[in-house]
Amino acid sequence: MTGAAREAVEARFDRLLKEHGPALSRLAFGYEKVAAAREDLMQEIALAIWQALPRFRGECSERTFVFRIAHNRGLTHAVRRPPAHDSLTEEREHIDPRPLPDEHAARAHRRDWLRAAIRRLTPLYREVIMLTLEELSTAEIAEILGITENNVAVRLSRARQSLKQALEEAL
Amino acid sequence: MSVDLELESWRREWRVDTEALPELKRRIRGQNRRMIAGAHVILVCLAIATVLGFRQPRSGWGGFAAGVWIATVLASGYTLWVRRGTWATPAATTEAYVELLYRRAVATLRKTVVLGRAMIAVLALYGGWLVLSGRHRTAFSGLVFAAFTVAILLMGVLERRRRRAMEEMTRLVDRASDVAEPSKAKRMDLE
Numbered sequence: 001m002t003g004a005a006r007e008a009v010e011a012r013f014d015r016l017l018k019e020h021g022p023a024l025s026r027l028a029f030g031y032e033k034v035a036a037a038r039e040d041l042m043q044e045i046a047l048a049i050w051q052a053l054p055r056f057r058g059e060c061s062e063r064t065f066v067f068r069i070a071h072n073r074g075l076t077h078a079v080r081r082p083p084a085h086d087s088l089t090e091e092r093e094h095i096d097p098r099p100l101p102d103e104h105a106a107r108a109h110r111r112d113w114l115r116a117a118i119r120r121l122t123p124l125y126r127e128v129i130m131l132t133l134e135e136l137s138t139a140e141i142a143e144i145l146g147i148t149e150n151n152v153a154v155r156l157s158r159a160r161q162s163l164k165q166a167l168e169e170a171l
Numbered sequence: 172m173s174v175d176l177e178l179e180s181w182r183r184e185w186r187v188d189t190e191a192l193p194e195l196k197r198r199i200r201g202q203n204r205r206m207i208a209g210a211h212v213i214l215v216c217l218a219i220a221t222v223l224g225f226r227q228p229r230s231g232w233g234g235f236a237a238g239v240w241i242a243t244v245l246a247s248g249y250t251l252w253v254r255r256g257t258w259a260t261p262a263a264t265t266e267a268y269v270e271l272l273y274r275r276a277v278a279t280l281r282k283t284v285v286l287g288r289a290m291i292a293v294l295a296l297y298g299g300w301l302v303l304s305g306r307h308r309t310a311f312s313g314l315v316f317a318a319f320t321v322a323i324l325l326m327g328v329l330e331r332r333r334r335r336a337m338e339e340m341t342r343l344v345d346r347a348s349d350v351a352e353p354s355k356a357k358r359m360d361l362e
Contacts, residue, residue, distance in 0.1 A: 013196075022189040029190075039193050046195040047202060059263070072268040079272060079339045111187040123343055127265065132178065133185040146264020160177075 009053050016049060020066045023134050027067075029115050030130045031074040031123075037081065045073045060143060067136065068144045071127045078123045117166040125159035132156055217243065235315065242293075246286060253285075254278045269343060276340040280333045287326035294319045 017024075024045060032038040048069045056065055118126055131141045138156075142149045217239065224236025257274045260267040298316065301307040 017192065017195065021192045022186075025190050025192055026185060042193060043195055043198045043202065047199050050199055068263065068265060071265055075265070075269065075343070076272060079276070079336055079343060107184065107187045111184045114181060114184045124269075133182050135182070144265055146266035163181075164177075 005054075009050075013050055013053055016053075016062060016066055017046065020063065024066070024070050026134070027070050027074060027130055030118050030126055031077050032081070033116070033119060037077075041073065041077045044077070045070045048073050061140070063136070064140055064143055067131060067134070067140075071131075071144065074127070075123055113167065117163055120166050121159060121162055125155060125162055128152060128155045129159040129163060245289075249285065250282055253282050273340050273344050276333070276337050280330075280337050283326065283330045283333050287323065287330055290319065290323050290326060294323060 024042065028038045028041050028045070032041050049066060052065075052069060056062075060068075118129060121129065127145070128141060131144065136144070138149045138152050141156075142152045145152065147155075220232075220236040220239040223232040227233065254275070257271060257278050260271045294316070297319065298307075301312050301316070306312050
């Protein structure tokens with residue numbers, strides 16, 4: 001790669017991370033609870049985007065491109081490092097049990113519960129629910145996953161059922 | 172148009188206080204440097220073995236250098252053969268990626284099992300040769316034997332880890348097939 005081409009890729013990479021960084025950070029939470037391992041996962045996602053960027057010719061939107069890579073890396077991570085346990089009772093020990101002083105803390109608490117419940121889902125339900133929470137359309141999710149929109153709807157419906165059940169069990 | 176209140180509430184909770192990204196570019200550069208350094212270490216080891224083999228061909232180093240080169244060529248050739256068809260996905264989708272991950276997991280496990288068994292066979296042959304030729308009391312042969320034993324033990328640990336990854340992968344493929352077309356990878360033999 002020439003110097004100019006490298007700079008262009010680097011600028012594009014910076015822009016993608018700036019635009020989608022918060023979403024990528026949330027996705028990493030869906031795959032990994034432990035902070036250090038989550039940082040490793042983020043690094044793997046960023047490295048995969050960096051490596052794939054020179055070959056990206058705009059066959060799909062940048063958002064689809066970034067989310068697809070992130071989920072593929074997340075799946076690899078889930079296979080390599082399956083959670084040692086998936087009990088919400090144990091998750092409860094990691095979530096601050098002190099009384100909640102204000103609405104902000106209460107929201108953070110509910111967010112932690114939601115993340116823990118999402119991590120309990122099977123990876124294939126997890127990805128469809130996380131993409132939905134990131135406001136991707138059914139068509140975009142179908143494009144990322146390589147399944148039909150009907151299949152996305154079926155998977156989402158089952159994922160929502162499982163998530164609701166997990167949240168109810170936790171409360 | 173009706174609003175999905177449950178989903179909206181989850182979306183709000185999902186987005187509360189998103190953490191900032193760690194400094195990724197610096198870490199990526201570091202990772203790239205480590206990968207390049209790893210490749211250099213292998214090349215330097217091969218070069219040292221070759222130089223020692225040429226300088227002292229009659230000592231154990233000559234055989235050692237030839238062994239290192241033969242093992243490297245055979246292991247690389249076998250790795251390329253076993254990983255055929257697992258380099259890239261036919262389609263840029265997660266479904267295709269799951270299929271590819273499965274194939275890679277099968278290939279990696281096969282490679283680990285075969286190389287582990289091959290190392291045990293080589294160690295047995297080497298040990299037998301040392302005893303028959305009366306060289307089993309030299310420090311050099313002891314060093315090579317010990318290094319081989321450690322490598323075989325590490326391969327055993329690696330094999331167990333890869334079998335666990337394979338089980339997880341099989342579960343993932345099984346789950347994928349509940350709403351999609353039955354996976355081709357699911358029908359592949361493990362061993």
